Amino acid sequence: MNDLQLLGPRASGEALGTAVLKAVADDFQVDEVLDIPLSGQGEHLWLWVEKRDLNTEEAARRLARAAGVPVRAISYAGLKDRQALTRQWFSLHLPGKADPDLSRAEDDSLRVLKQVRHQRKLQRGAHSANGFTLRLTALHAEHAAIDARLEQLKQHGVPNYFGAQRFGHAGGNVHDAQDWAARQALPEQRNLRSRLLSAGRSYLFNQVLAARVADGSWQRAQVGDLLAFTDKRSFFMADEAACSDPRLAILDLHPTGALWGAGAPPSQGAALALESAVAARHPALCDWLARAGMDHERRILRLPIGRLTWHYPEPDILQLEFVLPAGCFATVVVRELVDLVPAGQTDSPCVF
Known part of the structure; x- marks a missing residue:
């Protein structure tokens, strides 16, 4: 099945050009937005985790091994992309146990940024939104047309x-x-x-x-x-x-x-x-x-696309920042702008 069969027609008109997304993991950054005040005490240890080129399920398995608990004791609000730099919450059920040493789970692909105790486990779908920072590289499109399209998307979704x-x-x-x-x-x-x-x-x-x-x-x-x-x-x-x-x-x-x-x-x-x-x-x-x-x-x-901003760090790079409700896909925003092509397959001249 092709993209049109799986999704459907664009609403904003034809693609304005081409670009590459995820040439490297850091080109696609996601920050989970969780509006839950954590108490600082309880039998669940909540972890704010940064991961790069690692899917959520594998991150959960690594945390479970390091903590010495079964993987069923690990909870998370949602699955995040593997080929990306993402920051999301996990919780570990540790009744009657001290905070474990999680350093064995950490390397260049996973870091525990914060840990806080709470009375309840993290439920699926508990996050309210996701914040995205996307870098579209090898951009072949007129900046004026991109700007006009983004203003349209900001107004109409x-x-x-x-x-x-x-x-x-x-x-x-x-x-x-x-x-x-x-x-x-x-x-x-x-x-x-x-x-x-x-x-x-x-x-x-x-x-x-x-x-x-x-x-x-x-x-x-x-x-x-x-x-x-x-x-x-x-x-x-x-x-x-x-x-x-x-x-x-x-x-x-x-x-x-x-x-x-x-x-x-x-x-x-x-x-x-x-x-x-x-x-x-x-x-x-x-x-x-x-x-x-x-x-x-x-x-x-x-x-609706929340807090949408954009700029061009270089003439052939478009950086987008926005917030979407949980369960929604950043790629459908990009799809209304350009066709995405694999890295290394962009040999047409840049038009700005």
């Missing part, structure tokens, strides 16, 4: 697609999910099962969002839509009055799309018709997700 990394190389996770769905079976391995269920559900959501980007309705509420605030998981039905809510214009309130699970989508009207049409094209996948015990949930269609 971008489609809240699940990024291509959710789907594995060449969409392999989606292919595997479809194979399991065709047999109405589930992998026994927990991590694989979770990854494939997530990929299948994310793929269906992207199909709904792609259709609404194509018809222009991703930016506006329709009667029968289910609306949600940027930082809330609850949603409510849109009537005619809600479709004129001023909070839609300031990117605080948004229409949502289906994250498939048990039962029919609770949307109505045109939104339900579109979501039902997507489900009708993928009946085995929808049924598989429901049988796996997934609950029907919603995801906002529009992604």
Whole structure:
């Protein structure tokens, strides 16, 4: 599967040029935003960890080995990219134990920056947002066009697609999910099962969002839509009055799309018709997700970009800084600007 099949059309027009992202790990930096006051006491040790070229699960295993605890005693709020420089929280359950020496887990790829005790463990999804600093190198695009596009994105947001990394190389996770769905079976391995269920559900959501980007309705509420605030998981039905809510214009309130699970989508009207049409094209996948015990949930269609700033450290480098809600993908912001190409494959002249 190509990028267009996994995600969908751009909302802002054609790519303005090309660039490289992640020529080195430090070109993609992520800082987890966690709005939880830590008490300084309790049986859980919370760790603020910096990791480079290391995925979250391997970092958890290394911390567990160094602390002498099983990996199930390690918790984290979310998975972070491997090819990146990321800072995120972990917690270790250490009832009746002193703080362990974690130096054996540390090297150039992992450093423990801070540790604080707390009464509770870190829950999945507990972080409120992620802060990003991205450096696009080997940039081949006009600066004026990039600046204008970024001003547009700041005002209107971008489609809240699940990024291509959710789907594995060449969409392999989606292919595997479809194979399991065709047999109405589930992998026994927990991590694989979770990854494939997530990929299948994310793929269906992207199909709904792609259709609404194509018809222009991703930016506006329709009667029968289910609306949600940027930082809330609850949603409510849109009537005619809600479709004129001023909070839609300031990117605080948004229409949502289906994250498939048990039962029919609770949307109505045109939104339900579109979501039902997507489900009708993928009946085995929808049924598989429901049988796996997934609950029907919603995801906002529009992604507001918080605190967006940018500059050009060098003529062929664009540095972006912004904040996104948890669970959203920085790469879908970049996708509205340029096509990403592998390092070493940029031989066209730079245009500034």
